[in-house]
Amino acid sequence: MKTLLFFCLLLISNPIVHAQWKPFRFAFLSDTHIGSPNGAAEEDLRRTVADINQMTDIAFVIITGDITELGTDEQLKTAHTILSHLKVPYYIIPGNHDSGWSESGGTRFAAIFGYETFHFTFNGIHFLGCPSGPYVRMSDGHIPRNAVVWLDQELKKIPPEQPLVFLNHYPLTKDLDNWYEAIDRLKQHNTLAVLCGHGHSNHRLDFEGIPAVMGRSNLRAKAAYGGYNLVDVKADSMVFSERTPGISTKESWTGIPLFAHQYDLTQKYPRPDYSVNDSFPQVRAKWTFASPANVISTPAVARGLVLFGNSLGEVTALSLGSGKKQWRFQTGNAIYSSPAISDNRMVLGSTDGYVYCLSVDKGQKLWQFKTGAAVLGSPLIVQDTVYIGGSDHRYRALDLKSGKEIWQFTGLDGPVMSTPFLLEHKLVFGAWDCFLYALDNRTGKLVWKWDNGSPIRNYSPAACIPVIENGIVYVVAPDRYLSAIDLQTGKTLWRSNAATVRESLGVSEDGKYLYGKTMNDTIVAFPASATLPEIAWKLDAGFGYEHVPSMLIEKAGQVYFGTRSGRVYAIDPVKRKISWIRKIDNSMVNTVRVLNAHQLVAATMDGKITLLESK
Numbered sequence: 001m002k003t004l005l006f007f008c009l010l011l012i013s014n015p016i017v018h019a020q021w022k023p024f025r026f027a028f029l030s031d032t033h034i035g036s037p038n039g040a041a042e043e044d045l046r047r048t049v050a051d052i053n054q055m056t057d058i059a060f061v062i063i064t065g066d067i068t069e070l071g072t073d074e075q076l077k078t079a080h081t082i083l084s085h086l087k088v089p090y091y092i093i094p095g096n097h098d099s100g101w102s103e104s105g106g107t108r109f110a111a112i113f114g115y116e117t118f119h120f121t122f123n124g125i126h127f128l129g130c131p132s133g134p135y136v137r138m139s140d141g142h143i144p145r146n147a148v149v150w151l152d153q154e155l156k157k158i159p160p161e162q163p164l165v166f167l168n169h170y171p172l173t174k175d176l177d178n179w180y181e182a183i184d185r186l187k188q189h190n191t192l193a194v195l196c197g198h199g200h201s202n203h204r205l206d207f208e209g210i211p212a213v214m215g216r217s218n219l220r221a222k223a224a225y226g227g228y229n230l231v232d233v234k235a236d237s238m239v240f241s242e243r244t245p246g247i248s249t250k251e252s253w254t255g256i257p258l259f260a261h262q263y264d265l266t267q268k269y270p271r272p273d274y275s276v277n278d279s280f281p282q283v284r285a286k287w288t289f290a291s292p293a294n295v296i297s298t299p300a301v302a303r304g305l306v307l308f309g310n311s312l313g314e315v316t317a318l319s320l321g322s323g324k325k326q327w328r329f330q331t332g333n334a335i336y337s338s339p340a341i342s343d344n345r346m347v348l349g350s351t352d353g354y355v356y357c358l359s360v361d362k363g364q365k366l367w368q369f370k371t372g373a374a375v376l377g378s379p380l381i382v383q384d385t386v387y388i389g390g391s392d393h394r395y396r397a398l399d400l401k402s403g404k405e406i407w408q409f410t411g412l413d414g415p416v417m418s419t420p421f422l423l424e425h426k427l428v429f430g431a432w433d434c435f436l437y438a439l440d441n442r443t444g445k446l447v448w449k450w451d452n453g454s455p456i457r458n459y460s461p462a463a464c465i466p467v468i469e470n471g472i473v474y475v476v477a478p479d480r481y482l483s484a485i486d487l488q489t490g491k492t493l494w495r496s497n498a499a500t501v502r503e504s505l506g507v508s509e510d511g512k513y514l515y516g517k518t519m520n521d522t523i524v525a526f527p528a529s530a531t532l533p534e535i536a537w538k539l540d541a542g543f544g545y546e547h548v549p550s551m552l553i554e555k556a557g558q559v560y561f562g563t564r565s566g567r568v569y570a571i572d573p574v575k576r577k578i579s580w581i582r583k584i585d586n587s588m589v590n591t592v593r594v595l596n597a598h599q600l601v602a603a604t605m606d607g608k609i610t611l612l613e614s615k
Contacts, residue, residue, distance in 0.1 A: 020124045021123035021124040021125055021163075021233070021235070022123050023232070023233060023234050023235065024059045024122065024123055024232075024233050025057050025058055025059060025230060025231065025232050025233070026058060026059050026060050026061065026062060026122075026230075026231050026233070027052050027058050027060075027061040027062070027228060027229070027230060027231070027243075028061075028062050028064075028195060028213075028215045028228060028229040028230070028231050028240070029048065029061060029062070029063040029064070029215070029218050029228045029229075030063065030064040030065065030066070030169075030196075030197030030198075030215045030216070030217060030218065030228075031064075031065070031066040031095070031197045031198070031200055031216075031217035031218060031219065032044070032045050032063070032066070032067050032068075032079065032217075032218045032219070033066055033067075033068065033069045033097065033217070033219055034067060034068045034069065034075050034076075034078050034079040034082070035068050035069035035070055035072065035074075035075035035078075036069065036219075040219070040220060041069070041218075041219055042078060042082065044218050044219055044220055044225070044226030045079070045082050045083075045218060045226075046082055046085075047225065047226065047245040047246065048218055048226060048227075048228055048245050049082060049083065049085050049086055050085075050245070050246070051243070051245035051246050052086060052087075052088070053085070053086065053087045058088050058230075059088065059122060060088055060089045060090065060091065060122065061086060061088060061089070061090035061091070062090070062091050062092075062127070062129070062167060062195065063083075063090060063091070063092040063093070064093060064095070064129070064167050064168065064169050064195060064196055064197040064215065065093050065094055065095025065096075065097075065098065065131075065132065065168070065169025065170075065197050065198070066095035066096065066097040066098065066169060066197060066198070066217075067079045067092065067094065067095070067097075067098055067109075068097060068098050069097055070097065070101045070102070070103075070432075070457065070458075071094075071097060071098040071099055071100070071101055071102030071103070071104070071106060071108075071109070072102070072103055073103065073104065073108050073112075076098070076108055076109060076112045076113075077112060080112050080113060091118045091120065091127065091129060091167075092113055092118075092129075093116060093117070093118070093129040093130060093131050093132075093167060093168070093169060094106060094109045094116055094131045094132075094169070095131075095132060095169030095170070095197065095198065096132065096133060096134060096141060096169065096170075096198075098131075099131070099133045099134065099135045099136070100133065100134050100135065100136070100137075100138065101432060101457070101458060102135075102136070103373065103374060103376075103391040103414070103415040103432070104351055104373070104374045104391065105135060105136050105311075105333075105334050105336050105351045105374055105376050106131075106133065106135050106136075106334070107333050107334050107351045107374065108374075109131075116130075116131045116147075117129065117130045117131065117147060117150050119154045123233075124162075124163065125163045125164065125165060125192065125233070126158050126162060126163065126164035126165070127164070127165050127167065128151065128154055128155075128164060128165070128166050128167065129166070129167035129168065130143060130147040130150060130151055130167075130168060131143070131144060131147055131169070132144075132147075132168055132169045132170050132176060133294075133605075134588065134605065135294060135296055135311065135334075135336065135605070136296055136336045136376060136417055137296055137463060137548060137549055137588065137590075137605070138463065138478070138502075138503065138547050138548060138549060139177075139547070139548045139564055139587070139588040139605060140174075140175065140176065140177040140564055140587070140588070141169070141170040141175050141176040141177065141198075142176065142177050142178060142294075142587055142588075142605055142606070143168065143176065143178055143181065143182060144293065144294050144311060145291070145292060145293050145294050145311075145606055145607045146292060146293040146294070146311065146312060148178070148181055148182075149292060151182070151185060152185070155185055155188075155189060158189060160188060160189050160190060161190050161260070162189075162190060163190050163191075163192045163258075163260075164186075164189055164190065164191055164192065165191070165192055165193050165194070165195065166182070166186055166191060166193075166194045166195075167194070167195045167196070168182065168194070168196050169196060169197050169198050170196060170198050171194075171196045171198060171199070171205060171207070171212065171214055172194060172196070172207040172208075172210070172212070173207070175198070177564070177565075177566075177586050177587045177588075177605075177606075178586065178587065178606065179207075180269075180271050180272070183207055183208050183210065183269075186210060187208070187209075187210065187263035187265060188263075188265070190260055190261050190262075191210055191261060191263075192211070192238070192256070192258055192261070193210075193211050193212060193213065193238060193256050194207055194210055194211070194212040194213075195212070195213055195214075195215065196212065196213075196214050196215070197214065197215055197217070198214070199214045200216060200217035200219070200221070201214070201216050201217075202214065202215060202216045202229070202240070202242060202253055202254070204254040208269050209263060209264070209267075210261075210263070211256040211257075213229075213240055213254065213256065215228070215229050215240075216228070216229065216242065225244050225245060225246075225247060226244075226245065227242055227243055227244045227245065228242075228243055228245075229241065229242055229243065230242075230243050230249060232252075233258075234258075235258075236257065236258055236259075237255050237256065237257055237258055238255060238256040238258055239252045239254075239255040240252060240253060240254050240255060241253065272565075272566070272583075272586040273583075274583050276567070276581050276582075276583050277581075277582060277583055279581070280580040280581055280582065282580055282614055282615040283570075283580045283582050283612055283613065283614040283615075284582075284612070284613055285582070285584060285610045285611065285612055285613075286323070286611045286612070286613050287322060287323030287610070287611050288323065288584070288608055288609065288610045288611075289318055289323045289325075289608070289609040289610075290607060290608060291308075291310045291314075291316065291607030291608075291609065292310070292312065292314075292607065293310040293311040293312040293314070293334075293607055294310060294311040294605050294606065294607055295308055295309075295310050295311075295590070295603045295604065295605065295606075295607045295608075295609065296311065296336050296588075296590065296605055297309060297335065297336055297337060297338040297339075297348075297378065297590060297603065298338040298378075298590050298591045298592070298593055298603065299338075299339075299593055299601050299603050299609060300338070300339040300340065300341045300346060300593070301320060301593055301595060301601055302341040302346070302360050303344070303360050303361055304319065304320050304321065305317045305318065305319065305320060305326060305360060305361075306318040306319075306320055306323075306601055306609060306611070307339050307341075307346055307360065308339065308603060308609065309331070309335025309336075309337065309339070309348055309350070310334075310335060310607060311334040311335070311336075312334065313330060313331040313332060313333050313334055313335055313350060313351075313352065314328050314329070314330055314331075314335075315328065315329040315330075315331065315335065315339075315348070315356070315358065315363065316328050317360075317363055318609065320611065323609070323611060327362060327363035328363065329356075329358055329363045329365065331350035331352050331354065331356060332350060332352030332353075332354070333350055333351040333352040333374070334350070334351045335348060335349070335350050335351070336349075336351070336376045336417070337349035337350070337375060337376060337377060337378050337379065337388075338378040338419060338590075338591075339378075339379075340378070340379040340380060340381045340386070341360060341381070342381040342384075342400060343360075344359055344360045344361055345357055345358075345359065345360065345366065345381075345400060346358050346359070346360050347379045347381060347386050347388070347400070348378070348379065349371075349374075349375025349376065349377060349378075349379065349388060349390065350374075350375060351374035351375065351376065352374075353370060353371050353372065353373055353374060353375065353390075353392075354368045354369060354370055354371065354375065355368065355369040355371065355375055355379070355386070355388055355390075355396075355398065355403075356368050357386075357400070357403055366403075367402065367403030368403065369396075369398055369403045369404075369405070371390045371392050371394065371396070372390070372392030372394070373390055373391035373392035373393075373415075374390065374391040374415070375388065375389075375390040375391065376390070376391060376415055376416065376417045377389035377390060377415075377416035377417060377418065377419070377429075378418065378419040379419075380419060380420050380421075380422060380427075381400060382422055382441070383400075384399065384400045384401060385397050385398070385399065385400060385406065385441070386398040386399075386400050387420055387422065387427055387441065388416075389412070389415075389416025389420070389429060389431065390415070390416060391415035391416070393410065393412040393413060393414065393415075394408050394409060394410055394412065395408065395409040395412065395416065395427075395429070395437070395439060395444070396408045396409075396444075397441065397444060406444075407443060407444030408444060409437075409439055409444045409445075409446065411437075411446055411449075412431050412433060412435075412437075413431070413433035413435075414431045414432035414433030414434075414457060414460070414462070415431065415432050416429060416430075416431045416432075416462070417432065417462055417463060418430060418462060418463055418464065418465055419465045420466075421465065421466045421467070421468050421473075422441055423468045423487065424471075424487065425440055425441050425442060426438045426439070426440065426441070426447055426487060427439045427440075427441040428466045428468065428473055428487075429466070430460060430461040430462040430463075430464065430466070430475065430477075431460065431462055432457055432460045432462045433457065433460060434451045434452075434454065434455060434456075434457055434459070434460050435449045435450065435451050435460070435461075436449065436450045436451070436461045436466070436473070436475055436485070437449045437450075438450075438473075438487070438490060447490070448489060448490025449490065450485050450490045450492070452477055452479050452481060452483060452495070454479055458478060459477055459478045459479045460477060460478075461475045461476070461477040461483070462477075463477075463478075463503040463549035464476050464477065464503045464504070464505050464549060464551075465505070465551050465591075466505075467505055467506070467507045467514060468487060469507060469511045469528045470511065470528065470530075471486065471487045471488065472484050472485065472486065472487060472493065472528065472530060473485040473486075473487050474505060474507075474514055474528070475505065476501045476502060476503055476504070476505045476516060477502075477503065478502055478503060480497055480500045480501065480502055480519070481495045481496060481497045481501075482495070482496050482497075482499070482501050482505075482514070482516060482526065483495045484529075484530070493530055493531070494531065494532035496526070496532060496533075498534075498535055499516060499518050499522065499524040499535060499538075500518045500519040500520065501516030501517065501518055501519075501524065502517075502518075502519055502546075502547050502549070503547075503548075503549035504516065504517035504548070504549055504550050504551055504552060504561065505551060505552065506551050506552025506553055506554060506559065506561070507528070507554070508525075508554050508559075508573065509554050509555065511528060512527065512528055513525045513526065513527060513528060513536060513573070514526045514527075514528055515552040515554070515559055515573070516552070517546060517550070517552060517561060517563075518546070519545060519546055519547055520544070520545060520546065521540050521541060521542055521543055521544060521546075522538050522539065522540055522541065523538070523539045523541050523552070523559070523561075523571060524537070524538050524539075525537050525538075525573065537576055539571060539576050539577070539578075541569060541571065541578060542578075543563045543565065543567060543569070544565070545564075546563055546564055547564065548562070548563065548564045548588045548589070549591075550562040550563065550588070550589055550590060550591050550592075551591040553591070553592060553594045554573070555594045555596070555597065556596065556597035557572070557573075557574070557597075558570045558571065558572060558573075558579055558597070559571045559572075559573050560592050560594050560600055561589075561591075561592070562588070562589020562590065562591070562592055562602060562604075563588075563589060564587075564588050564589075565583070565586060566583050566584055566585035566586045566587055566588075566589060566604055567581055567582065567583045567584075567589065568581070568582045568583075568584060568589055568592060568600070568602050568612060569581055570614065579614075580614060582612055584602060584604065584608055584610045584612070585604040585606055585608045586606070587604045587605040587606040587608075588604060588605040589602055589603070589604050590602070590603045590604070590605070598613055598614050598615070599611065599612065599613050599614075600612050
């Protein structure tokens with residue numbers, strides 16, 4: 001029935017058929033997820049590579065993301081080794097699993113495969129592929145800002161009438177927070193099709209009139225063998241057939257008619273809605289700065305400057321008053337570390353493997369410390385000591401003035417991506433190795449380590465900044481539990497899943513209440529207690545589905561937080577009502593920097609830095 005429907009569509013489609021290309025065939029793979037515990041993913045990919053190699057009519061191979069399970073160097077290298085046995089060219093892009101939990105912040109993908117975007121022409125058709133995140137933090141899918149810039153540059157080289165095929169890991173739907181940016185660009189060209197993965201199954205799709213196909217995962221799942229798609233590009237159609245390696249090719253399951261597209265640019269489709277701002281005129285953006293790349297950290301504010309790093313490795317200082325750039329410093333790779341300030345010294349990590357100390361006022365490098373891998377963790381400065389973790393499975397104490405190492409802890413088995421908390425000489429932090437750690441900050445010796453009972457690394461208490469009150473450590477994790485742990489012993493006092501709090505946690509200024517952001521609309525408050533408490537109150541804030549690790553900050557009687565959809569909220573915890581909402585973007589808002597009762601700085605994944613002022 002599907003095949004019959006396709007050929008009916010072909011007969012009624014635009015009769016202007018492209019004849020400038022010769023028919024050809026390519027292989028379409030997706031979601032290989034190398035890094036499976038039992039080696040099945042690796043076996044499935046090897047079988048697919050061997051199957052492609054025994055064919056004589058494959059022109060090239062395209063692989064649309066989620067190449068690995070966790071984006072580790074080892075997994076990426078394994079995938080590269082397997083794919084290097086292909087006898088035909090292959091073109092590959094990363095997906096969310098290659099960047100979201102990556103120990104390198106997604107930067108090693110390009111280093112190992114040689115690129116993360118591609119543009120090539122075959123038989124007169126342009127093929128363009130670009131990466132998608134999120135990066136380091138859980139969030140919606142996102143085409144990084146620098147990749148959007150790249151796409152603009154590449155599309156300028158292609159005359160509008162020339163045919164093209166676009167590839168991304170995500171479908172161009174609201175699962176990708178900037179889906180509309182890709183669609184609006186592709187509609188200005190003769191886009192024949194969009195190919196994607198992510199859904200692990202074969203589907204014929206349509207993105208606002210642009211024909212599209214989602215390809216199956218290469219994994220076997222519950223079947224005996226994995227599989228992929230063979231794509232036959234003919235003069236008038238692109239036909240998709242599912243292939244079981246070494247076994248058989250099924251009858252074509254769908255196809256796309258190929259003809260000259262002239263998309264109707266006047267037809268309106270849903271786009272991000274900023275009308276909520278009209279309901280809260282008491283808050284406004286004094287200024288907004290658009291970084292050329294993603295910002296996935298909390299800016300620091302000091303000496304009249306707003307300071308942050310981006311995914312191009314740039315450290316930028318903006319005037320707090322005007323938002324104008326004052327200075328920039330270039331590191332060797334992407335920055336996901338939130339800077340810490342002490343007097344005129346700013347410290348942050350970079351995925352180039354260094355910890356940097358810069359002067360706040362001029363951006364001059366005062367020192368740099370080389371680690372063994374990317375530094376995704378955010379530093380904490382106490383007196384003259386910097387505490388920071390890295391992806392080399394080490395936590396360090398560095399001298400703030402000289403940059404010399406004071407001690408290092410080598411007992412980690414995963415990268416650190418968050419900010420520690422220090423109290424009573426205990427430095428508390430999580431890592432993507434399932435554990436929460438407490439170290440003696442004077443010696444670096446392990447005091448205790450704690451886990452939530454799950455062996456799954458994706459459930460690690462690693463993205464949440466711990467809260468410590470009255471000798472109790474509180475933490476939330478992707479297992480959706482709020483856990484209370486004794487600061488002295490590391491013993492679990494209680495765990496509650498009464499609310500689906502994921503990775504966002506805060507505490508009231510008086511230390512009496514814990515605030516959590518649930519995965520559906522609601523802010524909850526728990527009494528801070530050594531015994532399992534009841535929920536004190538709930539507030540339906542109407543933010544919808546929510547899963548980003550953006551901590552809740554209380555200051556001057558208001559609780560502030562950001563959401564996945566680019567909204568910043570202020571709520572009154574006493575009256576239990578929303579004070580104001582400001583939508584500043586359509587991507588994840590990082591943990592905000594609250595300056596006072598009337599000002600805060602917010603940064604979004606898409607690189608928007610904003611100073612919000614409220615009356």
